[in-house]
Amino acid sequence: MTEEKRMTLIQHLEELRGRLVKSAIALAITTSFSFLFASRFLKILIAPAGGLKPIFLRPTEGLLTYMRVAFLSGIALAMPVIVYQTIRFIVPGLKTSETRYLYVILPGAAVSFAAGVAFAYFAMLPFALRYLLNFGSDIAEAKWAIGQYIAFVTTLMLWVGVMFETPLLMFFLTKLGVVTPKMLSSNRKYAMLVSAVLAAVITPTADPFNMLLVMGPLVVLYEAGVLVARLA
16 A cells, blocks of 8 residues: 555656646747747837836846846746646546636636736836836936836736736635635725735835725725625
8 A cells, every 4th residue: 555655656746747847848948939029028018118218237137138028928928838737737636526617717817817917017007107207307317227127017017917816716715615705795894905005015106096006906806706706
């Protein structure tokens, strides 16, 4: 029995290694491919800043920025392969009902994340960057380093994308019996407080307008999560 368990564990580890290797190969291919279009991706990320043209402060900053953008783009392009490999590794250990929900939730998570990234790019960044550019403009001229700018923009887009996963998270917690729709509804005031704190942390500026721009979708997403929890 011990030998059988040990062989089963080894087989699982070998399968995990195979899935990781395939995901890594896909990521290497998509990152290499994305590097060819890194210049276009950079222009897309710089566009919300209006007419601002970032500068290079270090000799290697340009190359490192190109590599960062290519790597992030490679992750996005390789995500279907990574998700597929993850599903293939997890599915054998799940029940039939759990597998059915998994195949529904994963595409939903991808769509929710993409919606969050789009919201950050088209709605949040133009207002936030315009505010930061004009703040103190009568004292000094804004000259942003491209490395810090890209890190700022991609980090904001990442966290807003994660934020849009709230309804799916609430759905899973309801299915697991951790929370109930009644519990979520009765704690709505605490959710508002948490939304305000998250908005203050995520928002790159301190003005109330941009904070409300983040807090509003958070409140809407929580209410959507309550409705999804009732369906669950």
